[in-house]
Amino acid sequence: MSLDRSKTDLDLGLKIRRYLQERGVETPLLPQSSDNTTQIDAIIPHVEAILTTLGLDLRDDSLRETPKRVASMFINEMFWGLESANFPKITAVDNKMGYDEMVIEKNIVVQSVCEHHLVMIDGYAHVAYIPNRKVLGLSKLNRVVEYFARRPQIQERLTEQVFYTLEHILETSDIAVMIQAKHYCVKARGVEDINCETITSKLGGCFKTDANSRNEFLTLIRI
Numbered sequence: 680m681s682l683d684r685s686k687t688d689l690d691l692g693l694k695i696r697r698y699l700q701e702r703g704v705e706t707p708l709l710p711q712s713s714d715n716t717t718q719i720d721a722i723i724p725h726v727e728a729i730l731t732t733l734g735l736d737l738r739d740d741s742l743r744e745t746p747k748r749v750a751s752m753f754i755n756e757m758f759w760g761l762e763s764a765n766f767p768k769i770t771a772v773d774n775k776m777g778y779d780e781m782v783i784e785k786n787i788v789v790q791s792v793c794e795h796h797l798v799m800i801d802g803y804a805h806v807a808y809i810p811n812r813k814v815l816g817l818s819k820l821n822r823v824v825e826y827f828a829r830r831p832q833i834q835e836r837l838t839e840q841v842f843y844t845l846e847h848i849l850e851t852s853d854i855a856v857m858i859q860a861k862h863y864c865v866k867a868r869g870v871e872d873i874n875c876e877t878i879t880s881k882l883g884g885c886f887k888t889d890a891n892s893r894n895e896f897l898t899l900i901r902i
């Protein structure tokens with residue numbers, strides 16, 4: 680999914696940022712000052728410097744536009760989740776029908792980038808909650824995962840950010856988030872283990888205290 684700028688909510692993004700900061704799980708961030716075009720223009724010469732230092736001749740027509748393409752991809756495609764202004768518009772609605780069973784969205788695609796090596800993290804998130812007073816449109820769970828995936832990340836923090844964001848929006852701690860992903864920094868470099876997957880989870884409320892809820896979640900995401 681790409682960013683749809685007509686469906687974003689700066690106010691909610693700022694509230695979520697504060698909520699995550701209070702819990703110590705927000706990404707370390709500098710105050711944002713420049714707009715996207717200024718950011719892209721600032722990144723281009725640095726990409727040029729890296730490629731030139733590697734010995735590539737950027738006068739070649741295949742390489743000429745690479746610095747600009749990379750800078751634009753960073754800002755517009757890979758890392759737009761760093762900006763509160765891009766937080767998805769999410770309206771939790773009152774749970775009028777009193778639904779009180781588990782809602783699960785599984786196999787939500789996670790495409791992120793590891794903040795230690797800037798290479799790909801590729802996997803799935805499984806998210807569940809038991810509605811209290813509020814319910815969400817299902818695609819909103821995907822949107823929350825995607826927003827936090829579109830930043831340099833570590834999987835543990837990504838898991839916590841999704842959890843606490845949903846806790847804030849849904850006004851309940853009965854939430855479970857599990858992420859399973861392949862890290863290309865493990866697969867393609869370092870120990871070069873191609874089949875290794877990393878699994879992280881954050882369980883709250885009844886998912887933490889009640890073995891039945893936890894087992895139901897684990898069983899359903901395995902189907």
Ligand SMILES: [Zn+2]
Pocket residue numbers: 793794795796797798862864865
């Ligand atoms: Zn890494």
